[in-house]
Amino acid sequence: MSSCIVCQIAAGSIPSKKVYEDDLILAVLDVNGANPGHCFIFPKNHYPIMEQVPDAELAKLFQVSNKVSSAIFENLGAQGTNIFVSNGIPAGQTVAHFTINVIPRKENDGVNLQWAPKQLTEEEMSTVELKLKDQTKNVAVQKPDRKPRIPSVKQTAVSFEEEENFSNQLRRIP
Amino acid sequence: MAEMTPEQLNALQEKIKQMSPEELKDFQKKQCIFCQIVAGKIQAKKVYDDENVIAILDINPANPGHILLLTKEHYSIMPQIPDEEIAHLFLAAKQLSNSILRSIDAQGTNIIAANGIAAGQRAQHFMLHIIPRKENDGLGFVLPQKSMDQAQIDAIGDKLAAALGMKQEEKKHSQIPQPRTPAPKEPMPPPPPPQQQITELQKDPSKKDSIDLDDISRILGVK
Numbered sequence: 001m002s003s004c005i006v007c008q009i010a011a012g013s014i015p016s017k018k019v020y021e022d023d024l025i026l027a028v029l030d031v032n033g034a035n036p037g038h039c040f041i042f043p044k045n046h047y048p049i050m051e052q053v054p055d056a057e058l059a060k061l062f063q064v065s066n067k068v069s070s071a072i073f074e075n076l077g078a079q080g081t082n083i084f085v086s087n088g089i090p091a092g093q094t095v096a097h098f099t100i101n102v103i104p105r106k107e108n109d110g111v112n113l114q115w116a117p118k119q120l121t122e123e124e125m126s127t128v129e130l131k132l133k134d135q136t137k138n139v140a141v142q143k144p145d146r147k148p149r150i151p152s153v154k155q156t157a158v159s160f161e162e163e164e165n166f167s168n169q170l171r172r173i174p
Numbered sequence: 175m176a177e178m179t180p181e182q183l184n185a186l187q188e189k190i191k192q193m194s195p196e197e198l199k200d201f202q203k204k205q206c207i208f209c210q211i212v213a214g215k216i217q218a219k220k221v222y223d224d225e226n227v228i229a230i231l232d233i234n235p236a237n238p239g240h241i242l243l244l245t246k247e248h249y250s251i252m253p254q255i256p257d258e259e260i261a262h263l264f265l266a267a268k269q270l271s272n273s274i275l276r277s278i279d280a281q282g283t284n285i286i287a288a289n290g291i292a293a294g295q296r297a298q299h300f301m302l303h304i305i306p307r308k309e310n311d312g313l314g315f316v317l318p319q320k321s322m323d324q325a326q327i328d329a330i331g332d333k334l335a336a337a338l339g340m341k342q343e344e345k346k347h348s349q350i351p352q353p354r355t356p357a358p359k360e361p362m363p364p365p366p367p368p369q370q371q372i373t374e375l376q377k378d379p380s381k382k383d384s385i386d387l388d389d390i391s392r393i394l395g396v397k
Binding site for chain 1: 233235237238253257261275278283307326328330339
């Protein structure tokens, strides 16, 4: 049996209040959520971070999240919604199973997803821009419905070791 | 936009009132700074671009490398976006998040979308924020934990499940233990400094399918 709490919810060994379910995806109510109606949506398969979720599943996960967001608007009288994803412990991830949070919002509800802007010099901005561009030039978004589960050919080549280190670094999660 | 005289403003308001919904949409697009960035009329530091989406660096970043990922089409909020575009948008977000982790010195990323002013939305053009994270980077997103009683759980859960087409067959679990994720090992970062004043106006999300004349006039600074 998996020790992952989210896998146990998916398997039904931890009961939950389900709001959506299909073969690959489950959406449940967070009973200790940031606001009443806070839902989390996750793949039934175990993937620690977003980068590991296959494209077809990821596309479906966010399409379901969008529908959950609409259902929250239309049925719970929310004034807004947030979609919130954390990848890695420094980003606030607490369970090593990728989840998407959809949070109903009202004015002054105690939720804070704002930030104080950092001031960067023109040079700092340009440096970041160049580094990112160098990486994103290989990015190609495939149509997930046509070619599910086939990795994109143009994806950045990363050595096996690098991949391992990278995953381990992000996976340092209880 | 240049300052307008009261006469010009009045004339504009009259013009807006006589527009068809299509003309209004077109007009709104012309007022949207992000549509102008998409069209190349306003300069931005572009880091990714394809037929559906464009990614630029946020000029007021939460952290260096903070990316704004925009649909090229103008949508105010996410529920307006068709499924295929949602797929494309978030698959691009996945790869951009990956690019952040591999190119700049980040240990994680957050992906945040805000629908509506109450959710912190500042622009009228829907976008995703992809934010590079490091330990102790000073960002303190606050997600309180609010508990609900069983009646509330059932009422809210059943409403959402019905709206999402879920069959009501799981009612046997009357007592739900808390499927709460364990608390983070590390202490929460300190709360952020006072947040920036939100000055831009956006559409009321409850009126997602109509364009509000009041909104447009407020954008134009009309009292």
